[in-house]
Structure formats: C-alpha cells, structure tokens
Amino acid sequence: GENVEQHPSTLSVQEGDSAVIKCTYSDSASNYFPWYKQELGKGPQLIIDIRSNVGEKKDQRIAVTLNKTAKHFSLHITETQPEDSAVYFCAATKESGANSKLTFGKGITLSVRP
C-alpha cells in the first residue's frame, strides 16, 4: 500500500519568511496529492491540492510542486503570518479507483514567530 513520509516534523520561521514542507510517497500509481491544515481542536482543512498531470499549482501565498520521477511533493508558503501556525498534513491517493482513501503523512507543526 501507499506510504507517505513528511519532513521535517517541526518548522519554525520568522513572520514574513517563506516555509517549505516536503513529502515523499511510495506508490507510483498515486495521482492526487492534497495538503491539509489542522488548527487545534478542529478538523483538517483542505488548502491546496495537485494532480499528477501538472507540476505546480499556486493559490495566493500557497503553492504546491510535484516531482513524479522522484515521488515527492512540497508545500510552499510565502510571506508567512502568525495565523499560518498550525499542523500541516500531506496526503496521497489514487483517483479513478473503487475508492479514494487518503494516506496521510504524520504532519508537521509550523510555528510562525511574530
């Protein structure tokens, strides 16, 4: 089955700096890669996703890049703000199957220092 690994486990940046979170996956059949943000006491919130037919996707301060050959994808947050502080999860799945179960990484705690 799919295995998703996430590095590093914690990341601290100064407000205004950029943050990059990296994930690797094992199943070359996976073709959908979402990123979730989870704040304390809340469920995960889908913030951006990418499919394997594109290499990069951007939404305001957030971008995701995908390298299918190396089987890794990354979340880029520019101009970080204190409200970006949260736990971020990457996930992977194979769409077009009987189901679309997501396999998650262990999460990274991002702290943005004011």
Place this chain on the structure above:
Amino acid sequence: DAGVTQSPTHLIKTRGQHVTLRCSPISGHKSVSWYQQVLGQGPQFIFQYYEKEERGRGNFPDRFSARQFPNYSSELNVNALLLGDSALYLCASSDTGTRGEQYFGPGTRLTVT
C-alpha cells in the same frame, strides 16, 4: 452552506462499551469516509461509503463497522472499546467517492477509560 457536521463533539466511554458516532456530509455529496486520528499522528483511513455501499475498508478490526443511510448521512460503530480506541474520529465528505477532494468535519473526540 453547512459543511460536514459530526456528533457528538466529545464522548467518554468505559472499556468494553460500544459507541456510535454520526456524520452528515455536505449537501449534494454522496460519499462519506471515516478516519481515526491518534494524538500526534495523521488521520488513518477506516471506511469509505458511496451510495450506501462500502467502497473501502482500512486495516481496522471487525469491532469497527459503519453504514450509510438514504440521505447520505453515516454512522460509525465501535464495539468492545479498548483504551487504544481513544482518538479523534473524523468524517470526510466527497461528491462521488472516486475523486480525491475530501472535506473534513470537526471530528468526535472519543476517550476510553
């Protein structure tokens, strides 16, 4: 529009008891998935249902079961509770069940004592 709703918010049970957790998907969504999130870990897939049929099952014991109703809401049942079942149980909603976008509810925090 309302997002995914789950009830109850918190629950405390004793070992050996059973529990039923409930989920209502986003209006128009026909698929519901259940995930277990242990503290400090990512969510782990338990079940997916689409149009009232089970479409996938994760690596969980038979003590875990679920069903989906005609209105697409869903229940997760756990029998013979163990201390290790203490976790946040998340419900995710998607439109067809085969596309990847899943939208999570706030979860039910289950504590087993």
